[in-house]
Amino acid sequence: MLLKIESVTKKFGGLSAVSDVSLEVEQGTILGLIGPNGAGKTTLFNCINGTLAITEGKIIFDGVDISSKKSYEIAKLGIARSYQIVQPFGNMTTLQNAMVGGFCKTKIYKEAEEIALRSLELVHLDHKKDIIAKHLNLGERKKLEIAKALSTQPKLLLLDEVMAGLTPIEVQEMVRIIHSINASGVTLIIIEHIMEAIMSLSKRIIVLNFGKKIMEGSPEDVSNSQQVIEAYFGVEEEELDA
Numbered sequence: 062m063l064l065k066i067e068s069v070t071k072k073f074g075g076l077s078a079v080s081d082v083s084l085e086v087e088q089g090t091i092l093g094l095i096g097p098n099g100a101g102k103t104t105l106f107n108c109i110n111g112t113l114a115i116t117e118g119k120i121i122f123d124g125v126d127i128s129s130k131k132s133y134e135i136a137k138l139g140i141a142r143s144y145q146i147v148q149p150f151g152n153m154t155t156l157q158n159a160m161v162g163g164f165c166k167t168k169i170y171k172e173a174e175e176i177a178l179r180s181l182e183l184v185h186l187d188h189k190k191d192i193i194a195k196h197l198n199l200g201e202r203k204k205l206e207i208a209k210a211l212s213t214q215p216k217l218l219l220l221d222e223v224m225a226g227l228t229p230i231e232v233q234e235m236v237r238i239i240h241s242i243n244a245s246g247v248t249l250i251i252i253e254h255i256m257e258a259i260m261s262l263s264k265r266i267i268v269l270n271f272g273k274k275i276m277e278g279s280p281e282d283v284s285n286s287q288q289v290i291e292a293y294f295g296v297e298e299e300e301l302d303a
């Protein structure tokens with residue numbers, strides 16, 4: 062297993078945003094993470110990449126206990142993520158933004174540039190490499206966010222709602238991009254509200270509700286589960302249109 066999460070709990074004061082969650086991620090797979098707003102999905106990402114210290118439990122990545130490691134140490138071990146709110150360095154070019162990740166791997170300018178170009182190609186953004194990032198549209202910023210993460214050459218990539226706000230055509234393209242990232246050897250965990258996208262991408266899906274794992278299974282199992290339909294579709298139906 063590339064990633065093993067064992068009974069992880071993250072409390073904010075009295076609130077358990079993540080509650081006793083265990084899961085495993087096989088090398089090479091795509092795991093989908095779904096659940097209504099506030100279910101604890103982003104918090105779980107923050108725990109995995111060390112942005113937040115976990116309250117209880119254990120996280121093992123690639124055989125290493127990363128439970129109490131700092132986020133830069135975890136990045137060096139090979140976990141990268143995108144953020145739900147995209148935040149490029151606005152006054153730098155697309156290429157320079159992607160190179161920031163590359164400098165985690167090498168101090169040589171030319172090498173960082175090559176790594177960054179490869180990342181931009183993977184997300185279909187290489188033709189915009191010389192554009193100042195603040196002039197990119199939302200879809201392009203989402204791609205750049207992924208390219209920045211890819212440039213750290215991760216083994217595991219965590220994508221937090223990279224399709225939110227995209228047009229249906231852009232969503233289709235993003236699905237293809239995520240497939241090609243996976244085909245290049247990167248294992249992924251993806252948080253997404255767009256059901257069609259998550260169902261077609263994920264090999265397995267885990268459902269969180271109020272911080273707890275309420276189900277795990279194939280996309281088919283999950284979409285047929287009454288418990289999931291009630292928790293996810295029932296409570297937050299308006300989310301589905303987002």
Ligand SMILES: Nc1ncnc2c1ncn2[C@@H]1O[C@H](COP(=O)(O)OP(=O)(O)O)[C@@H](O)[C@H]1O
Binds near residue numbers: 073076097098100102
């Ligand atoms: N830094 C924080 N401090 C306090 N509460 C937080 C913090 N981050 C998230 N929460 C709370 O934890 C719960 C889970 O949030 P989050 O992980 O963002 O959910 P999701 O990504 O599934 O929508 C929510 O109730 C949220 O308000």
Ligand SMILES: [Mg+2]
Binds near residue numbers: 102
């Ligand atoms: Mg979230």
